[in-house]
């Protein structure tokens with residue numbers, strides 16, 4: 001072990017302190033400059049801060065496995081058993097097939113009009129007010145109006161959904177105070193999902209109902225359903241809230257980019273990719289190494305945990321020209337903000353649909369987005385997103 005570590009540069013800072021979570025890029029930049037693999041002694045993780053190694057690792061899911069969990073602490077890895085995210089090979093394929101088809105482009109087509117209409121309504125309401133919080137009034141309101149219905153979460157039981165979902169991300173960091181504090185709320189969500197399944201109070205026609213039908217048909221065990229519900233509801237809110245609010249933030253800060261998009265709305269798909277590249281909603285997940293392997297010059301022992309740093313890879317100066325410049329003319333489609341390979345985000349079609357719908361609605365009616373008070377960023381081990389973004393929408 002020591003021989004292996006000698007070849008690997010070491011970074012002694014904690015990249016999960018409040019300050020580092022709020023301003024991660026100086027840490028990421030240093031990590032990338034140290035090498036393709038960097039040992040983080042505080043977290044006992046091999047960090048992969050560069051794009052090429054992140055992508056290779058994500059694509060080698062036979063050796064860099066998810067089945068032992070993708071969190072940076074063993075408790076969360078135990079709690080997330082049974083999810084698509086935490087599984088490998090045949091198990092993973094079977095779980096993914098159960099519901100991911102509902103999020104494929106063809107299935108989403110029928111949802112598209114509704115999402116567009118909801119986005120237009122929200123932008124219309126926002127234009128009638130002097131100022132709005134772009135996070136709660138736009139970025140949160142849209143996913144909340146769409147996703148819980150799709151998954152089948154009962155309408156009267158959504159009060160804690162955002163809090164539970166954020167906690168379910170927080171616990172996936174290292175075993176720090178923030179992760180430990182989030183455990184009760186995350187357990188609450190799991191217990192609630194179990195109750196939904198027991199009482200069958202899910203919405204008709206939803207993903208959850210489809211899973212219960214599979215149970216009735218004998219193709220799925222009933223205890224498999226709650227983790228699968230968590231699998232879809234937990235990552236479907238904060239991530240998209242992050243992308244939509246970061247988009248508003250970036251376009252407010254870069255009015256010339258907003259003008260470019262208004263002049264040429266065919267740049268919308270590019271713009272969504274550039275937002276996810278630039279302000280990657282997910283910071284990093286881990287993989288467990290099955291066999292001893294070499295990355296760069298470093299030999300990593302079997303059983304090691306690597307940290308796949310999506311957000312750092314997306315700013316890697318080896319991969320991107322001017323990575324710290326937000327420019328919607330970039331071809332950012334190869335970013336790893338949605339992951340890559342077998343575990344690439346199953347909900348990215350929906351996330352793109354929602355983010356595009358919001359930007360489209362804004363492009364149609366808004367000439368400028370003005371930030372009217374200091375934005376506030378949320379602190380979460382995994383999710384990078386704004387908590388408040390007070391803005392005034394200036395009508396076209």
Ligand code: HEM
Nearest residue numbers: 084085235236239240243281337338339343345346347351
């Ligand atoms: C901008 C929004 C989103 C971002 C940036 C994002 C990011 C990611 C990333 C990076 C992964 C890969 C995890 C890994 O490598 O282990 C992932 C997986 C996943 N995401 Fe998303 N996500 C977003 C939205 C959504 C939505 C809306 C849903 C569901 C409706 C969703 C459901 C999932 C699921 C089920 C997986 C696990 C896939 C698997 O393990 O096969 N995500 N997401």
